[in-house]
Amino acid sequence: MDERIAFVGGGNMALALATRLAPNWRGAIAVADPVAAQRARFPAAVATTANNEEAVRDADVVVLAVKPQVFQSATREAAPALADHALVMSVAAGVPLAAVERWTRPDGRAAANRAVVRCMPNTPALLGAGITGLVANAHVTAAGREIAQAIMAVAGEVLWFDTDAELDAVTALSGSGPAYFFRAMEALVDAGQDIGLAPEVAKRLAVAAGAGAAAMARSDDPSVLRERVTSPGGTTERALSILADMRFAEALRAAAVGAFERSRELSRELGEP
Numbered sequence: 001m002d003e004r005i006a007f008v009g010g011g012n013m014a015l016a017l018a019t020r021l022a023p024n025w026r027g028a029i030a031v032a033d034p035v036a037a038q039r040a041r042f043p044a045a046v047a048t049t050a051n052n053e054e055a056v057r058d059a060d061v062v063v064l065a066v067k068p069q070v071f072q073s074a075t076r077e078a079a080p081a082l083a084d085h086a087l088v089m090s091v092a093a094g095v096p097l098a099a100v101e102r103w104t105r106p107d108g109r110a111a112a113n114r115a116v117v118r119c120m121p122n123t124p125a126l127l128g129a130g131i132t133g134l135v136a137n138a139h140v141t142a143a144g145r146e147i148a149q150a151i152m153a154v155a156g157e158v159l160w161f162d163t164d165a166e167l168d169a170v171t172a173l174s175g176s177g178p179a180y181f182f183r184a185m186e187a188l189v190d191a192g193q194d195i196g197l198a199p200e201v202a203k204r205l206a207v208a209a210g211a212g213a214a215a216m217a218r219s220d221d222p223s224v225l226r227e228r229v230t231s232p233g234g235t236t237e238r239a240l241s242i243l244a245d246m247r248f249a250e251a252l253r254a255a256a257v258g259a260f261e262r263s264r265e266l267s268r269e270l271g272e273p
């Protein structure tokens with residue numbers, strides 16, 4: 001694709017996306033970040049600047065990749081330089097579509113029909129192994145969706161949703177989800193040491209078990225896989241019965257619902273004018 005892309009914010013997410021896009025994307029890629037050390041991390045093919053307006057001025061696609069706390073000010077700063085036709089993508093957690101539309105339209109000037117795609121990636125996106133939930137507003141064309149999809153696909157899988165509210169559920173499942181699995185791995189590493197393994201060996205075993213389970217669950221139902229690996233009277237059955245006694249499944253469901261509710265609260269707080 002040959003659209004000119006500008007990133008506002010040159011942090012970890014922008015670095016992961018721009019570095020993966022640069023070898024194959026025909027259009028120019030620019031990044032704006034106030035910190036020289038952040039800009040220096042980008043490959044030579046990516047133009048960098050400290051000035052948000054300069055980066056976005058000629059861009060066909062602007063990816064807003066700053067932390068939610070500074071998102072409003074950075075977006076308002078870049079807004080006057082946005083081309084009317086520019087597609088705006090946000091990867092900020094918890095910032096609703098309507099807020100991005102509002103902040104990219106300073107003084108009611110132009111582009112009241114601004115095309116905006118909100119993206120909710122997750123940490124494995126940094127390795128190209130993530131999954132991103134996307135939602136587009138009514139002004140995004142089919143071509144705009146294709147561009148947004150092509151950009152986020154370098155970070156892993158891409159899944160479209162119809163409403164902004166659904167991205168709160170995406171946040172609870174895949175956004176915060178890696179942390180649930182990291183926590184499980186930590187606990188297994190501790191258990192490994194309790195039963196005589198060296199920490200690095202326990203980590204290797206726990207991570208491989210998680211990666212292997214994830215690979216199998218891509219094509220089969222997790223409940224079928226679990227039943228298949230649970231022999232009557234065996235080790236897995238004993239472990240699962242202890243997990244059931246300790247209400248493991250209920251705890252995980254409550255955790256995800258809590259993350260969903262927090263995401264809704266943040267959307268309300270961060271989306272205020």
Ligand SMILES: NC(=O)c1ccc[n+]([C@@H]2O[C@H](COP(=O)([O-])OP(=O)(O)OC[C@H]3O[C@@H](n4cnc5c(N)ncnc54)[C@H](OP(=O)(O)O)[C@@H]3O)[C@@H](O)[C@H]2O)c1
Nearest residue numbers: 009010011012013065066067068074091092093121122123
């Ligand atoms: N990393 C993830 O796994 C992940 C997952 C899902 C969603 N996200 C979302 O992606 C966004 C970026 O995350 P990240 O991990 O890349 O954060 P990050 O590493 O902190 O990157 C943000 C960058 O933006 C810079 N910045 C701050 N104010 C700016 C401004 N006014 N104009 C231009 N740049 C500015 C920051 O500079 P300073 O360092 O000087 O502040 C920093 O280099 C966040 O909104 C986050 O919610 C990230």
